[in-house]
Amino acid sequence: MTDLDTYRAAIIATFPELAGSTFRLATAGWDSVAVDADNRWIFKFPRHEAGKEGLLREAGLLAVIRPAVSLPVPDLRIHPGPPLFSRHEKLSGEHLVTAEYEALPEAARQKLGQALGRFYAEIHGIDDRQMADAGARPIKPWLSPDEIRAKALPALPEELCALAASTIDAFETLGPDPYGETYGFFDGHGWNMAFDHECQQLNGIYDFADSGFGPLHQEFIYSNLVSSDLTARIIAAYEAETGRQIDRKRVAILSGMHRLSELAELADDPEHAPAMIRSVEFWAETVMGFKSNARPQ
Known part of the structure; x- marks a missing residue:
């Protein structure tokens, strides 16, 4: 069988x-x-x-x-x-990847950003004690900055090393999240979306296995796996819903650390390491504005 x-x-x-x-x-x-x-x-x-x-x-x-x-x-x-x-x-819909998001018209992009911004506002509004009683626990931590330096930097193309190293340095100086920790989804990328491509609308969110308590700003990094444009729309909608002000620079740094930590974990894995390197390259280009064969800004 x-x-x-x-x-x-x-x-x-x-x-x-x-x-x-x-x-x-x-x-x-x-x-x-x-x-x-x-x-x-x-x-x-x-x-x-x-x-x-x-x-x-x-x-x-x-x-x-x-x-x-x-x-x-x-x-x-x-x-x-x-x-x-x-x-x-089953929630009706398919994944939403970068090329598909970029093909959406302005109205559909804005509707999606507003729906996700409202979703994050709603999930962050649930009482943390209630979520703890339901079984929520801290999200999985990233590797330490020293581990990331030791394992991720040697695996990167040389032209990205300076940007990656400066991102790790910046992360170490961030300090605690200004809004503390909250229960959140912390997995809001396009592979966990049920998106109706014909109607150009989001029909639902799934896979809450990685949800838990974490720094509030970290909630906004995962949509950068789809598009930094989507992240900007989500943040704007979230700010309108909650009155909180989200630090875009902090989100960009956390996005980089997420990719670098994943690369460090898999740097010795010949099957998965190339995909992790491409993920770092995508972050560098789309979030940080890095241009290949140019000096990092």
């Missing part, structure tokens, strides 16, 4: 009405494998004990988040099995 056959059997044992459904593997993440049934249902199977704990925690968090936000999020229901798995109705 293939893995899909095994998952299909487990699903049908609990939901026999799906015996005639079409199943396909949707994603195979670090912690869970997702199975799509009829393009309507998503089932998630933990890969290990930590994945099981994460899935249970995510279901508890979403139960609190769902009524507090205006964007749809998964209604994750746990089925104890064995094997344990979750089910939720």
Whole structure:
């Protein structure tokens, strides 16, 4: 039997009405494998004990988040099995990547930025104690600046080293976030969006496994994986919703540290390191305005 056959059997044992459904593997993440049934249902199977704990925690968090936000999020229901798995109705839409965002007209870009800015305002407005009681915990920390210097800088093209080194130096002088820490999504890139490309609108946000307590400004770095233009619109909408003033320079520095930390973690991995280097290059060009073969500004 293939893995899909095994998952299909487990699903049908609990939901026999799906015996005639079409199943396909949707994603195979670090912690869970997702199975799509009829393009309507998503089932998630933990890969290990930590994945099981994460899935249970995510279901508890979403139960609190769902009524507090205006964007749809998964209604994750746990089925104890064995094997344990979750089910939720699939949010209609696809990923949103850079080329697709850049092809959107002005009105669609602005609508998207406003929707995400409102979403962050709403999720940051949930009582932190309530989220802690639901299972929220601190987000995964990045590597230390010294580790990033030692592992990421040697892996970068020489022309990017000065910009990367100055970004690490700037991060060390930032000090605590002026708004402290908050419960947030901290994963708001285009691969976690259900975007309707035909209607040019966002139908929902998913994958809250990496959500938790973290510095408020860090919430705004992940949309830079799609476009710095999108980030600017999100921040403007968030400021209008909350009255808070977001430091764009801090967001740019944190964006760089995020990419550099990921590169440092995978610098010795020949399969994933090239993608991490490209991610740093994209940040340098689109967020920092770095031009290849030119001196960093």
